[in-house]
Amino acid sequence: MGGLGGLVDGNSRVYGIIADPIAQVRAPEAMNEIIAARKSHAVFVPFHVHADDLPVFVAGLKAWRNLPGFTLTVPHKEAARFQCDRVGPMATITGSVNVVRKSSDGAWEGETYDGLGFVSGLKSQAIDPAGACIYVQGAGGAASAIVAALAEAGAARIAVANRSQLRATTLIDRLETVYPGCCVIAGPSDLVAADIVINTTSVGLNVNDPLPIDASALHSRQIVAEVIMRPDTTALLDEAQARGCRIHQGIHMLSGQVREIANFLGI
Template structure:
């Protein structure tokens, strides 16, 4: 599987993030491009949050820029910059992929949650009927909670350092999936079947743990959304407690094909 020649007819795709060095998406997407024989390349874009609007406005002038994906910290801010939203993006208030429509409009959708569920199932894990504890209420958390609710999780407890922010997510999801989501507390963490870190804590070795590992038990599954490092301090701590761990890379592998199809790569 060799790399395609980049020439004047090539389309460009990318991922917008800050930081971006840890991102694995270009590697995964360029493998799909090579496998499909597409005349395209997928590259990283390092963009600070306060520059997102200017950067995305500039992309509209880039005629062979056919679409892009996004991750931390841009998944919610991009909503206001999209002209149209897909059904999951409307439910979650989060976008992780944007494509250029025939009329030049930006169309946004999110596959984070669907990719997370697909990644779990690829590893023999099924969240249907499970009690879930999720830490975080940002873009990734919103998409994952929606997908878990759609999949049939029995109860989804949402915890966040900002309780008002968590309440917004809970209310938003309960409007689409009545009674499925509740505020998460210590008791929910202890009784959950699956514990998920959907925050950015763990990207850096000196980050505080997002979840109290001393509250975990060996019957639980502990999952990450962070892809690099592949084994975060949280996963190391959970494994030491006897938990089965689920690495963040599976969320990417669970959604890259669907994202490639959405972008028409």
């Protein structure tokens, strides 16, 4: 009775994902599979919303009585924090939100499962970040959640690189209060020394994008991971594989978090 393949009628609940661009997202397929498996009377759809339009769009969703919640991805995760009336512990640490639900009093409650889902995806592929030296490219919403979850999982050292060092410093300062001494600004040697290299940026979504990191520094003892889910294998992963690295695709992050998000939303 649930999902796009089942009955959608006047009693159906509507969930969705807000993104820009939207074509690359895989959450609708994954969530509708869960809806069907759980026989929930619901449907999960894509919402293509530009960054400037997010506040008015989210305000409108609060009036949508049969919409219990929604998810978000690039570029909305940090801005969505300010559209929430309350946020959970991970969202408080990271300053970003990727899922929002409507509470019984009508308030928006936000949380982020990006980091927890990413770590779950690593572990599902027998990759344990505990004790590892990790290089993270990016300091946005996804990076914040992933770095926090990696620190929680026991990573020994997390070096953060970003085009804007101020953003990286802000992220590290925020996490220092919870995970002291774990996160640092990436230096020239951190990419080479890393056990795990992670691209948390959207660079690689488009075929003509440059590589987000200097691939010449990669070597065969490393694991190189992506958060991008489409294409399945980005140019960075192709280059890493050619250099003998083990690669970890973005789809594992989705599979790692989708069930927890479904539970949070009450699907």
